[in-house]
Amino acid sequence: MRVLIMGAGVAGTVVALAAQKAGLEPVVYEAYQESAGLEHGIYLGVAVNGLHALRVVDAHQVVLDAGFPSGRMSFFSGTGKKLGAMAMGPVLDDGTVTHTIRRSDLYRGLAAETVRRGIRIEHGKRLTSARPVVGGGVIVEFADGTTAEGDVLVGADGVHSATRKVIDPANPGPRYTGLGNTGGFSRGVDLDAEPGSYVMVWGKRCFFGYTVSPDGEIWWFANPPSKAELAPGELRAPGLRERLVALLAVDRTPGAAIVEASAEFKLSNQYDLPAVPTWSRGPMVIVGDAAHAVSPASGQGVSLACEDAVTLARCLRDAADVPAALAAYELERRERVERVVKWGAGMNNTKKQGPMGRMVRDLVLPLILKKGGSPAELARMNWLFAHQSVW
Numbered sequence: 001m002r003v004l005i006m007g008a009g010v011a012g013t014v015v016a017l018a019a020q021k022a023g024l025e026p027v028v029y030e031a032y033q034e035s036a037g038l039e040h041g042i043y044l045g046v047a048v049n050g051l052h053a054l055r056v057v058d059a060h061q062v063v064l065d066a067g068f069p070s071g072r073m074s075f076f077s078g079t080g081k082k083l084g085a086m087a088m089g090p091v092l093d094d095g096t097v098t099h100t101i102r103r104s105d106l107y108r109g110l111a112a113e114t115v116r117r118g119i120r121i122e123h124g125k126r127l128t129s130a131r132p133v134v135g136g137g138v139i140v141e142f143a144d145g146t147t148a149e150g151d152v153l154v155g156a157d158g159v160h161s162a163t164r165k166v167i168d169p170a171n172p173g174p175r176y177t178g179l180g181n182t183g184g185f186s187r188g189v190d191l192d193a194e195p196g197s198y199v200m201v202w203g204k205r206c207f208f209g210y211t212v213s214p215d216g217e218i219w220w221f222a223n224p225p226s227k228a229e230l231a232p233g234e235l236r237a238p239g240l241r242e243r244l245v246a247l248l249a250v251d252r253t254p255g256a257a258i259v260e261a262s263a264e265f266k267l268s269n270q271y272d273l274p275a276v277p278t279w280s281r282g283p284m285v286i287v288g289d290a291a292h293a294v295s296p297a298s299g300q301g302v303s304l305a306c307e308d309a310v311t312l313a314r315c316l317r318d319a320a321d322v323p324a325a326l327a328a329y330e331l332e333r334r335e336r337v338e339r340v341v342k343w344g345a346g347m348n349n350t351k352k353q354g355p356m357g358r359m360v361r362d363l364v365l366p367l368i369l370k371k372g373g374s375p376a377e378l379a380r381m382n383w384l385f386a387h388q389s390v391w
Contacts, residue, residue, distance in 0.1 A: 001025065001316065002150035004140055006127050006163050011288030011305035012156035013110040016119045017057040018313030028114065029125035029140075029148065031157070041103035042183040042265070043219050044296075045070060048089050050303025051096055053310045053389040062109035067101030068214050070196050078203040080252035088198065088299070089385040098299070100196070100211060100219065106302070127155075127162045132282040136322070152322050153284040154312065156305075159271050161290035168278035174271035176229040177295055177345070179207075182244065183221030184265035189257050191218065201255060206247040208255040220258050221296075222248070223270065235267050270295065274341055279334070280326040287312055292337040298344030300384070304337055310389040340384065 001024045005012045008030035016026040046054075046063050054060040075083040088098040115121060126143040130153055133139055138153045155163020159174045193199060193212045201208045210220035224247055241259060248255035273293035279286055288305035312329045319325035 001152065001322075002027065003152050003154060003316070004029065004138065004148055004150040005154045005156055006140075006161075007031075007156035007158060007290075008111055008114075008121050008123075009107060009156065009158065009288075009305075010110060010302050011290070011309060012154075013107075013114045014054065014057060014059065014306050014309035015154050015156055015287060015312060016114050017059055017110075017117065018309045019316065020117060020119055021057055022313045022317035024313070024316060026119055027148070027150070028119065028121040029127070029142070030121060030123045031126035033123050041181075042185075042221065043100060043102045044106070044302055045088070045098050045100050045299045046106070046306075047098050047299055047303045047385060048092050048096060049385055049387045049389075050300075050306045051099065052092070052387075053303065053306035056310050056389050056391045059110060059113055062106065062113060063099050063101055064096075066105040066109055067099035068196055070098050070100045070198060070211060073198040073200055076199065076201045076253065078201065078205075078251035078253065083202075090382075100213075127157065127166070130163070130166045130284060132284070136283065138283045151283060152316065152326075155284070155286040155290045156288050156309075157290055159273060159289045159293040161286060163284065164276065164286050164290050167281045167284050167286065171276050171278055172273070174273050174293055177270045177272055178227060179223040179225055179270045180230065180267050181221070181223060181270045181296065182240070182265055182267045183219070184259075184262040186218045186220065186258050186261040186263070187216065188261050189218060189254055191254055201251065201253050203248060203251040203253065203255065205250055206244070206255075208248055208251075208253065210255075210258060218258055218261075220255075220262070222255070222259070223296075224267070229269050230267070235269070240265070240267055272341055272345060274345070275338055279330045280323075283322045283326075285312070285326045285329065292341055294337075294341045295344040295347065297347035298340055300340050300344065304340060307387065307389050308333060308337075310391065314391055336387070343384070 003019045003024050003026040005015050005028045008028050012028050016028050019026040051060050070088050073088055074085040091097050128141050128143050130140045137151050140148045155161050157163055164171050195212045195214050198211045207223040244259050245256045272295045276291055279291055287308040294301050311332055315325040315329040319328055
């Protein structure tokens, strides 16, 4: 079975690795000359459920080698008051915890592992159309005029997926969350921080977070609010550093100093994708952010994509035919991923509150976080972290 995979990001490469393990023939097509992850995004977390899925395809070492353990999160208000702390998920039986890794290192590592195992990645291949073939299979057309033919098409092409529209033009596009994403790396700011632990700040005008890598580098992110989605020209407008510093300077935190000490960084709009009615049509299907983009606040985007990849490959291996495999994959995945998207959206909403909402949050959150560290509350969150990908 030849599997045509659109996108060489996390979802696409892990689909390829899992498909090969299932005895199938994957080929990966990437629209960019290099993976998009090398251009967009700064760093991310891979939760223990994602590491478990990567372990199924023997690719978890990419994260363990290039990333670092991240065990706890501490939360502060913009006044500098500590609101509480909690674990970033459970610990696996072998001691593995959530890991933080540069997005570029993750993408490069997974792509290198894909190629090392003899799976072809073709760059500069932007999908323009696809159509099922009578009797089975699919033909894909690319912007450069070339085509590819296979037994199944997997759209792992992200939140702005072209494959999603090919499958069903009525499928919704991504939803703007009202927040931006930016971040970077800096040194030279004196912080009282334990390497690997996260500090999250609900600032008066902007949510800000950071962690310190084992070598002392500060990895930070910020979510500046904007009611209207910013146009490409606005995202690239000069003065981002000054604007962000002004948002953070009103808080009693090191946020403004960290940003001042950083090299160049970029701004992007933040999206999620609450519910996509149609995941597959004939021999075509979507996975990862193309099917269910989740807000970064969930910390689950990469992990859900890895879970999808393993599940889809297993279903293609075990089902009687491709349509049956795609139906089984969706049945197994849809309820879980939509629950995570909804949960992540609720987390995101706490970053956009006005004065009254902030006051209530700062009063209530310490009680919630204190409860969150209890054995009962940790068990209640098992649905999120304890998921294990079946092979």
